[in-house]
Structure formats: C-alpha cells, structure tokens
Amino acid sequence: MTAKRPTLEDIALVAGVSxxxxxxxxxxxxLVAERTRLRVEQVMADLDYVRDxxxxxxxNNSSRTVGVIVPNLVNSFFTEFxxxxxxVMRQQDRVVLLANSEDDPQRQDEILQRFRGHGVDGVxxxxxxxxxxxxxGRMQRWGLPVVQALREVGQQETDYAGADYIAGVGMALxxxxxLGHRRIAFLSVRAMTSAKAERLKxxxxxxxxxxxxxxxxxxxxxxxxxAAHAANAVLSLPSRPTAVLCFNDVLAAGxxxxxxxxxxxxxxxxxxxxxxxLPLAELTYPPMTSVAMCPARIGTEAARMLxxxxxxxxxxxxxxxxxxxxxxxxxSGPRMD
Amino acid sequence: MTAKRPTLEDIALVAGVSxxxxxxxxxxxxLVAERTRLRVEQVMADLDYVRDxxxxxxxNNSSRTVGVIVPNLVNSFFTEFxxxxxxVMRQQDRVVLLANSEDDPQRQDEILQRFRGHGVDGVxxxxxxxxxxxxxGRMQRWGLPVVQALREVGQQETDYAGADYIAGVGMALxxxxxLGHRRIAFLSVRAMTSAKAERLKxxxxxxxxxxxxxxxxxxxxxxxxxAAHAANAVLSLPSRPTAVLCFNDVLAAGxxxxxxxxxxxxxxxxxxxxxxxLPLAELTYPPMTSVAMCPARIGTEAARMLxxxxxxxxxxxxxxxxxxxxxxxxxSGPRMD
DNA sequence: TCTGGGTTTTAGATCGTTCTAAGTTGCAGG
DNA sequence: CCTGCAACTTAGAACGATCTAAAACCCAGA
Numbered sequence: 001m002t003a004k005r006p007t008l009e010d011i012a013l014v015a016g017v018s019x020x021x022x023x024x025x026x027x028x029x030x031l032v033a034e035r036t037r038l039r040v041e042q043v044m045a046d047l048d049y050v051r052d053x054x055x056x057x058x059x060n061n062s063s064r065t066v067g068v069i070v071p072n073l074v075n076s077f078f079t080e081f082x083x084x085x086x087x088v089m090r091q092q093d094r095v096v097l098l099a100n101s102e103d104d105p106q107r108q109d110e111i112l113q114r115f116r117g118h119g120v121d122g123v124x125x126x127x128x129x130x131x132x133x134x135x136x137g138r139m140q141r142w143g144l145p146v147v148q149a150l151r152e153v154g155q156q157e158t159d160y161a162g163a164d165y166i167a168g169v170g171m172a173l174x175x176x177x178x179l180g181h182r183r184i185a186f187l188s189v190r191a192m193t194s195a196k197a198e199r200l201k202x203x204x205x206x207x208x209x210x211x212x213x214x215x216x217x218x219x220x221x222x223x224x225x226x227a228a229h230a231a232n233a234v235l236s237l238p239s240r241p242t243a244v245l246c247f248n249d250v251l252a253a254g255x256x257x258x259x260x261x262x263x264x265x266x267x268x269x270x271x272x273x274x275x276x277x278l279p280l281a282e283l284t285y286p287p288m289t290s291v292a293m294c295p296a297r298i299g300t301e302a303a304r305m306l307x308x309x310x311x312x313x314x315x316x317x318x319x320x321x322x323x324x325x326x327x328x329x330x331x332s333g334p335r336m337d
Numbered sequence: 338m339t340a341k342r343p344t345l346e347d348i349a350l351v352a353g354v355s356x357x358x359x360x361x362x363x364x365x366x367x368l369v370a371e372r373t374r375l376r377v378e379q380v381m382a383d384l385d386y387v388r389d390x391x392x393x394x395x396x397n398n399s400s401r402t403v404g405v406i407v408p409n410l411v412n413s414f415f416t417e418f419x420x421x422x423x424x425v426m427r428q429q430d431r432v433v434l435l436a437n438s439e440d441d442p443q444r445q446d447e448i449l450q451r452f453r454g455h456g457v458d459g460v461x462x463x464x465x466x467x468x469x470x471x472x473x474g475r476m477q478r479w480g481l482p483v484v485q486a487l488r489e490v491g492q493q494e495t496d497y498a499g500a501d502y503i504a505g506v507g508m509a510l511x512x513x514x515x516l517g518h519r520r521i522a523f524l525s526v527r528a529m530t531s532a533k534a535e536r537l538k539x540x541x542x543x544x545x546x547x548x549x550x551x552x553x554x555x556x557x558x559x560x561x562x563x564a565a566h567a568a569n570a571v572l573s574l575p576s577r578p579t580a581v582l583c584f585n586d587v588l589a590a591g592x593x594x595x596x597x598x599x600x601x602x603x604x605x606x607x608x609x610x611x612x613x614x615l616p617l618a619e620l621t622y623p624p625m626t627s628v629a630m631c632p633a634r635i636g637t638e639a640a641r642m643l644x645x646x647x648x649x650x651x652x653x654x655x656x657x658x659x660x661x662x663x664x665x666x667x668x669s670g671p672r673m674d
Numbered sequence: 675t676c677t678g679g680g681t682t683t684t685a686g687a688t689c690g691t692t693c694t695a696a697g698t699t700g701c702a703g704g
Numbered sequence: 705c706c707t708g709c710a711a712c713t714t715a716g717a718a719c720g721a722t723c724t725a726a727a728a729c730c731c732a733g734a
Contacts, residue, residue, distance in 0.1 A: 018684045053454045054391040055720035058689040073420045083410045098435040117390045253620045283590045285622025355714045392690035395719045
C-alpha cells in the first residue's frame with residue numbers, strides 16, 4: 001500500500017546509470033548529457049521520486065530550512081511579519097520551522113536547541129522580552145546565522161530588520177500637537193524590549209521637540225482587556241491628558257473600548273493614536289489613527305537578509321529600518337476641553 | 338570560532354565508550370549502566386552535544402517534524418488554531434513546519450512535495466479551496482499520515498478536527514428569530530470549502546426549523562473591505578432583511594463598517610451576527626454578537642490526533658467537532674422596522 | 675593508428691545516527 | 705572449575721544523499 005519512496009539508487013537502476021549521475025540530474029548540474037538527463041527525469045517522474053533533503057544535508061550541510069521564533073501568534077503584527085517571511089522563503093525553496101516563545105526566554109532557549117538539532121541553516125529571531133544580551137554571541141559561537149527582527153538584543157551584533165518606532169512615535173506626537181493637544185499620555189506595556197525602549201525614546205524626544213507636556217506613562221498588560229482596564233488609570237492621571245499615544249493598535253483598541261465604557265467618546269473626549277496600523281485599526285469605532293509599519297515588508301526583508309547571510313557569511317552587517325507612515329483617521333480628534 | 342558540533346563519536350572518544358553506547362544514553366535506554374550513563378551525560382554537557390535529528394531520522398524514520406498548512410495567516414482564526422497546534426507539538430518535542438497555501442491548491446501541492454522531501458512524520462492540513470478530493474487518498478499512498486482540520490475534502494477518509502458550524506449557524510439564527518427577526522440574509526464568500534458548505538446547510542436548516550425567511554445570500558471577498566463593499570448589496574436585497582448572518586467575524590466587522598458608511602447603525606437598523614468570535618468581535622462598534630468556536634482548542638485536538646495516529650497507524654479514524662457557543666453582544670439588536 | 679583533450683560517467687568514501695547481532699563481563703550454582 | 709545467565713557493551717552495516725578523484729568515452733588532428 002504505502003510503497004517505500006524510491007531512492008537515487010532505484011532511479012539509477014531503472015534508468016541504467018549510476019547513483020552519482022542521478023544525483024547530478026537532481027541538482028540540475030550541466031555536466032550530464034542532454035539525452036541522459038531527459039531519460040533520468042522521465043524515470044524520476046514515473047517513479048514519483050522525491051529527493052530526501054535530510055539525507056542531502058548530512059553530506060552538504062544545507063537543509064534549506066530556517067527557524068523563525070516569534071513571541072506570539074495572536075497579534076496580527078507578528079503574523080503579517082510571518083506571512084512576509086514565509087512567502088520569501090517559499091520562493092527560495094526553503095521551509096520555515098515555526099515556534100512561539102510566548103515571550104519566555106527559557107522556552108526560547110529550548111526552541112533554539114531544538115532548531116539546532118534539526119539542522120536549520122539559520123534563524124530569524126524576534127527575541128523574547130528578557131532575552132540574555134549574550135544570546136547573539138552564543139549563537140555565533142554555535143555557527144548559527146541569525147537575523148533579529150522587530151526587536152533586538154545585544155550591541156548590534158547581528159543583521160536586523162525592524163520598524164522605525166522612534167520616528168513613528170514622533171509623527172504621531174506632532175500630529176496630536178498639530179491638532180491642539182498639549183497634555184499627552186503614553187499607554188505602554190510592562191515587558192521591556194528594544195521595541196518598547198524605542199517608543200519611549202521617541203516619546204520623550206517628541207515631547208522635547210514639540211514642547212508638549214508628558215502627561216504620564218501608564219502600563220498595561222499587552223491585551224485589549226488590559227488596555228480597557230487601564231482606561232481609568234489614564235482618565236485619573238493628575239495632569240489630565242487630552243490625548244493618549246498607545247504602544248500598539250491592540251492597546252489603542254482596548255483603550256477606546258475602556259473609554260466608551262467610562263462614557264467618553266474616543267476622538268472627541270480623548271484623542272487616541274495607535275501604532276502599527278493593523279487591519280483592526282480601520283474596524284474600530286471611530287476608525288483609529290495609527291502609524292503604519294508594514295510588518296509584512298519587514299518580514300520579507302528579514303528573510304532576504306538571512307538568505308544573503310547564508311550565501312555570503314562574511315558580508316558586513318546589514319540593518320533594515322522600515323519607515324513609518326502616519327494614517328490619519330478619526331480617533332485623533334482636535335483638542336476639545 | 339564556529340567549532341564544528343561534536344558527534345556521538347566525539348563524545349564516545351572522550352567518555353571512553355563506544356558510539357553505540359552514547360547513542361543508547363541519548364535515547365535514554367535502560368540498557369546502560371548507571372555509572373556509564375552519568376559519565377557520558379557529563380561529557381555531553383561539557384562538549385555541548387546536540388543530537389542531529391536529521392541523521393537519526395535517516396536511520397529510524399522519525400523526524401519529530403510535522404507540517405502544517407493553512408490557507409492564510411492574517412485571519413486570527415487560523416493563527417489561534419496554529420497556536421494550539423504549536424503548543425502541543427512543542428510539548429511532544431516535535432517541531433512545526435509551517436506553510437501558507439494562500440488557498441491555492443497548486444501551491445498546496447508544491448508545499449506537500451517540499452514537506453515530503455523534508456521527511457515530515459505527518460501533516461495537519463486545512464485544505465485550500467478547490468483541493469482535489471483525491472488528495473487524501475494520494476497522501477495515503479505516499480504513506481504520509483494526515484489530519485484534516487477546519488475544512489475537509491474527500492469522504493471522511495482521514496482524521497478530522499473542526500468546528501460545529503451547522504449548529505453554530507443554527508444558534509445564531511434562532512437567536513435572531515428570538516429577537517423578532519423574520520427576514521434574514523446570509524453574507525457568504527465566493528470560494529467553496531466544506532466550511533462554507535456546512536454554514537450554508539446550517540442556514541437552510543435553521544430557516545426551515547424557525548420558519549424565518551431566507552432573505553438571500555450575498556457573496557463577498559473574504560476581507561473586511563469586501564464585506565464593507567457588500568453592505569450596499571445587502572441593503573438593496575428585494576426581501577429587505579432586518580438581520581444578516583455573516584460567514585465569519587471579519588466579514589461581519591466589514592459589513593458593520595459598510596452599514597455605518599451607508600448611515601445605518603448596526604444593531605439598531607440592521608442586526609449583524611458574526612461567526613468565530615475572534616478577539617476582534619469585542620472591539621467593533623457595537624460589540625459583535627458572534628458564535629465562539631475556540632480555534633486554539635481545535636488546534637490542540639488536531640495535534641493530539643496526529644500524534645495518536647503516528648503512534649498507532651491502524652487505529653480507527655477519529656473526528657473531533659468543537660461545539661459552538663453563542664456570545665450575545667450588541668450588534669444583534671431586536672427587530673426595529 | 676595513436677594521442678590529447680574535452681565531455682560525460684562512475685566507484686567508493688563520507689555525513690551522524692540507529693540497528694543488528696554478537697561480544698564481554700561478573701557472578702551464582704553445580 | 706565450569707556452565708549459564710543476566711547485565712552491559714560494541715563492531716559494523718545501514719539509511720539516502722553528495723563529494724572526490726578517477727575512469728570511460730568520443731572525436732579531431734598528427
């Protein structure tokens with residue numbers, strides 16, 4: 001019933017050539033004569049030959065497999081990123097090993113060991129919050145090429161693809177100031193990552209540049225429930241902000257919900273701006289002003305960078321920073337107090 | 338710098354035993370003496386040994402790798418499903434090869450070949466719309482165990498984990514009828530899948546049972562833009578529906594947006610019910626009535642079923658149907674016309 | 675006919691593991 | 705002192721590919 005898969009040897013036998021020749025055909029080598037190639041290809045098609053990439057890797061050390069580690073799979077920011085990665089990898093005839101670190105550095109370590117065991121050619125890593133800064137160095141010592149994406153640990157020791165959060169937050173802030181807002185709060189998250197650090201830097205810079213008032217930083221769980229819950233904390237800030245800039249769209253959406261529950265109309269009683277411009281941003285009420293970061297594009301760039309690194313390990317480090325773009329919608333109304 | 342990974346041979350040399358013994362230690366065989374085991378384990382730790390699973394598979398035919406194919410990665414229904422799968426697989430010390438078919442059967446075939454080449458132990462497949470009904474049989478002939486999930490092709494030839502869409506649609510329908518609605522439309526999608534067929538069956542059954550009027554089926558692209566666009570088609574149905582049941586939450590959210598753009602208030606001027614109860618459902622305005630399907634649970638079940646099948650290929654086929662649960666929110670207001 | 679060169683093919687070793695079958699060791703019982 | 709058995713260990717083949725180095729083939733030119 002489930003006949004064993006034919007091997008090079010089987011093909012060779014039927015085609016009347018040697019294993020080595022069939023191997024050359026499989027790898028599209030120009031060394032084989034046209035006639036031979038056609039004959040062998042015919043036999044491969046007839047017997048439904050599928051090359052065993054694991055066995056091949058054993059010899060030539062290339063598994064055409066890359067590992068991707070993300071901290072979660074529910075935020076569509078990461079899944080759009082993943083879509084980009086997967087698309088490029090498929091075009092390059094590579095396969096993606098996916099794992100979810102759940103933002104747990106220990107779990108992340110386990111995953112990396114597992115990936116090593118499976119002989120991945122390289123890894124695209126969005127490091128979990130709290131990842132040891134020595135990790136990139138350790139991976140280097142393992143001989144495991146890595147591209148960091150969306151977040152980064154260490155002293156820029158690896159290729160990196162990310163978004164320009166500093167500029168993005170700045171844009172959002174200037175937009176709010178342009179609408180007349182002066183007292184602006186930031187709704188953040190608890191876990192510390194480079195992505196959070198950048199946003200905070202963007203926030204304080206923007207505050208300094210525009211002369212607006214830092215009305216306080218509120219921290220919430222990274223869920224819309226957490227943000228909805230945090231609405232009260234925002235509303236009771238002593239500096240009475242008229243606008244809130246949010247860590248991302250999920251928090252912004254949750255905050256808008258919380259505001260409505262507290263009988264404030266987002267965009268009128270309180271301006272709300274998100275970050276990432278997820279599809280979700282258009283569906284909230286009112287539609288959400290946000291800063292587009294094109295995670296899918298970051299994913300394709302990360303994949304491209306890893307492929308490049310695999311092809312030429314000695315090239316200088318590369319960084320890709322996706323520019324931010326402000327998307328004005330209705331959650332960021334003019335100041336009305 | 339990047340020292341080559343130590344092999345069984347290296348460990349054996351240092352520990353003063355044979356390759357075979359080290360292999361036994363790696364596989365936790367009870368055959369090795371306690372003393373020997375400890376010594377070998379010490380050496381493995383010292384040299385940072387990582388077992389090469391690809392090489393192991395070559396011999397023992399188990400790669401501890403499973404392929405997962407989903408039709409997209411942006412709908413969080415699929416990513417929650419994926420989260421469930423990944424979680425169980427990690428617990429079982431397996432690794433997930435992820436691919437996105439983009440609902441294209443041809444791409445799906447390519448992916449399956451690639452997975453075969455990588456020697457996956459089995460596949461969890463959410464078949465692309467238009468998948469050849471012969472695919473399950475073909476995979477059987479390849480000797481590739483498969484669990485279908487969320488969608489199904491063929492005559493129940495494989496294990497299957499899915500959601501009870503028939504009951505789910507029925508619940509939603511009875512809920513609407515209970516609110517006084519009589520003329521109910523269905524907002525569907527173009528692509529045909531078992532998931533669509535089930536919903537349609539649930540719809541017509543529900544219509545028959547409740548005595549309500551089938552106010553027409555409108556088809557949209559499976560995006561919120563598509564659904565927003567379809568709002569006009571819904572509004573101009575000759576049967577003047579007072580409620581719309583939607584294929585899923587993404588469409589429902591888009592439809593609500595389209596209705597507002599056409600100056601109708603969802604939940605007041607037109608009742609809207611979604612399907613899947615994505616996180617999104619709580620964030621729309623008004624919050625969306627939907628039918629929870631727990632995709633993560635379906636994912637864990639699918640993973641469990643595949644593991645079971647791999648352990649005992651001869652067991653009878655298994656089906657898991659996640660029951661539906663109606664979540665009442667505000668988008669399904671009482672009939673007001 | 676022989677030589678030399680290019681083109682095409684191949685035998686055999688190899689990658690890191692597991693399996694098979696046979697080996698050693700130690701010790702109790704006759 | 706041998707036998708038998710349990711407990712442990714191991715040599716060597718195998719998995720399915722690729723690589724290296726060499727062989728075979730073909731044909732033009734002397």
